[in-house]
Amino acid sequence: MNKYEKFRKEHSDSPFWGIELLRDSLLPDLLDQDIHDILYWGGKDLATKFPVASNDDLQAFFKQSQFGNLELKKENIKKISWKLSGPEVETRLKLNKDPDFMLEAGFLAQTKQQIDQISTECEATIKLNSVNFNVVSDPNAPVNNPSDFKTINIAK
Template identity: 45%
Template sequence: MTNAFYSQFAANAVKSSVLSVEILRDALLPNLLGDDSSGILYWAGKDLARQFPVASNADLVTFFEQAGWGHLEVTSESNDLLTYELNGEPVARRNAAIKQPDYMLETGFLAEQAAQRFNCVSEAKITATKRLKIQMAVTVDHKQALTNHDPETPIEIIRPQVDVDDEPEPNA
């Protein structure tokens, strides 16, 4: 179901309205969830990562773009610490329009993707928030293996096809 769901919408040339997503995310959910909004969104991000596991950093970057969360960059990776930067038009737009936008959904998603990848407990936090970028760090605790862990098969990421006829011709 998850791979079919992803494929149905990621391959759709008609993109959903940014307004509809932002109304749900930044107007409705904070009002419904109140003071618990950040914590619930973090755990919701973890749940989404279990539903939409990805196989690689390249797939993770593509998924973030397709989800409308922004452009994700892996800034460093070590055995126990992964650092990311989230930037791009969605981040700039949300930061300009909302006094204190919440990025805990993305943070939870990154934490769970690391947990699935390394088969151990992982936690993420936002380390810096700037107008045009968000920095996040995921700590991986290799001493705490996940129990009863049966990882899902990664989704097949759909990448836009580039038509060779649309590419500019080189100058002769």
Template identity: 40%
Template sequence: MAKSDYITLLNLPGSVSFFAVTAMRDLMLPNMLGEEQHHILYWSGRDLATKLPVDETALPQLFNQIGFGTLTPLKQKRQERQYLLAGDVVATRIRTYDDPDFQLEAGFLAQSLQQVLGFAVEGGSAIQRRDQNVILTVVMDNQDSQPTADHLIDLATDDQQLP
């Protein structure tokens, strides 16, 4: 369990370069994780979402703050939703790397929705190289009840409580 909460982490001094993050994400991790990279990153994204539970309406803001990119809802059906993941970070990773992985984001989105909606949610990612963005698709099973988060982080309120 982390010693810090969301507000503390959000307000850490200093900054990390885009290069540092993508070097670890797209150069180091694939070598370390090998052919299991996609599965491990998906489940890592789900695990991270359990530590940062927010309401569905706050997901675009959180995606941006984490550095995942700009998340925009696209389509919503009864048991499926699609989101567009775009922005400079996404486009740069798609242009720069042969096989950028967005399963971390897909897992994060799936778990975030699951802990708000209270039923099973699974997700996946599809890179749109031509448009330099990613389509995140989640499929929901409202017959499979799952626990919801005990407490959701209120990003607007928590930002106002900063020292």
């Protein structure tokens, strides 16, 4: 059974086929071994185009963008831990041997960097039905947002 048949059989009423088609079928073929790096930087770029103002807005943005349900697990000055779950994530994990969540990781890193204005990176760890993200900041490495930086208003 091919990926399309498997998807339709298990998720016939799911609206995620378009995302699945692009994220886990086309992009891996186009980007090959560079997929993780390119999608990470792509996520950072998206965060500069769609900057959110808070963790609540970030969670709403992830849901509206069909990335999944983003849940804050732990936060301190240097590190924030997130869990990404939901049907979008479960579908991608079931259908793919090596699903990539670096787009989301890059988005999380850049968003935290823009909010706190300190250098930040993110690491993703795939679990059984979810993905954990550890966003680590360096309080000793300040960065400045562009002078025209303005967050978007998230509809909730």
